[in-house]
Amino acid sequence: MIIKEIHCRSILTRAGGYLAQVVSHSLNPYIGCGFGRSSCGVACYVQFNPWIMQSREWGRFVDVKVNADEVYRETASAERAWAKKRGIPFSIFLSSSTDPWQPAEQKYHVTKKLLFAMIDDPPDVLILQTHTDRIVDDAEYILKLSRLCNLRIHISIEGDRDSLPGLPPPPCSLDKRLQALVLFSKQGIATVACLSPLYPLRNPDLFFQLLASEGVGAVILDHFILGDGTEDGNRTLKTELPKVMAEVNKESILLSYRDRMANIARNYLPVGVSSDGFAGKFTRN
Numbered sequence: 001m002i003i004k005e006i007h008c009r010s011i012l013t014r015a016g017g018y019l020a021q022v023v024s025h026s027l028n029p030y031i032g033c034g035f036g037r038s039s040c041g042v043a044c045y046v047q048f049n050p051w052i053m054q055s056r057e058w059g060r061f062v063d064v065k066v067n068a069d070e071v072y073r074e075t076a077s078a079e080r081a082w083a084k085k086r087g088i089p090f091s092i093f094l095s096s097s098t099d100p101w102q103p104a105e106q107k108y109h110v111t112k113k114l115l116f117a118m119i120d121d122p123p124d125v126l127i128l129q130t131h132t133d134r135i136v137d138d139a140e141y142i143l144k145l146s147r148l149c150n151l152r153i154h155i156s157i158e159g160d161r162d163s164l165p166g167l168p169p170p171p172c173s174l175d176k177r178l179q180a181l182v183l184f185s186k187q188g189i190a191t192v193a194c195l196s197p198l199y200p201l202r203n204p205d206l207f208f209q210l211l212a213s214e215g216v217g218a219v220i221l222d223h224f225i226l227g228d229g230t231e232d233g234n235r236t237l238k239t240e241l242p243k244v245m246a247e248v249n250k251e252s253i254l255l256s257y258r259d260r261m262a263n264i265a266r267n268y269l270p271v272g273v274s275s276d277g278f279a280g281k282f283t284r285n
């Protein structure tokens with residue numbers, strides 16, 4: 001793993017593409033991801049971004065934006081004004097192309113310092129998205145921020161099994177990720193389990209019932225088709241993931257599987273499908 005400390009000139013990126021329907025800005029404390037060699041890294045869409053990759057190997061590099069909090073403090077007002085001018089809330093997705101609580105965070109605390117900066121100058125909406133229970137390390141500050149802005153925690157839980165045969169281990173066990181969701185739910189924070197990308201489920205009824213009974217606020221179901229930024233899942237089809245999924249359940253590689261699972265999930269808790277879900281638009285039966 002090559003870890004490099006860098007100084008960024010900007011930290012709040014004005015959202016484009018599908019993310020523009022979700023938030024006004026994305027915020028990535030790191031470039032690259034220390035979880036890139038784990039199960040989620042296999043089909044992670046970030047590896048198809050040449051600007052981020054710079055001919056490097058996915059999961060083998062992390063650039064640490066050591067001054068991210070200072071730049072946030074310097075630029076938040078102007079970016080808030082930019083959003084206001086467009087009639088949209090100053091809303092931040094942390095993070096769209098890295099994991100804010102990846103292993104490097106334990107040494108560099110870039111995300112933690114950003115949360116401090118946001119406590120001093122909060123956005124209107126903050127979505128925290130992660131694949132690991134290390135988010136609980138910052139529970140105290142997240143709770144503070146949840147009283148200052150509209151905050152939602154998204155934890156990626158692709159399905160009801162820890163791993164799929166043929167994939168490397170996940171960045172964090174399913175059980176720990178679930179526990180993190182439960183912890184925040186109990187504190188009254190809005191929590192969302194992100195099945196993104198949706199893996200084949202062993203027992204959908206039991207799984208969605210469990211999430212609902214544990215107090216998880218909602219689920220997002222996002223298939224790799226559409227979910228990877230292409231109409232037909234073209235990027236993901238270049239990876240091992242569809243083959244691995246099909247070996248478990250052939251139907252799971254079709255978009256209709258997402259809709260069938262969403263219908264089941266709606267019997268138990270609010271459901272958001274693809275970008276609607278990330279934007280906080282949920283429906284239930």
Ligand code: SF4
Nearest residue numbers: 033036040041044099
């Ligand atoms: S944690 Fe997120 S950004 Fe990192 S490899 Fe997994 S999916 Fe990609």
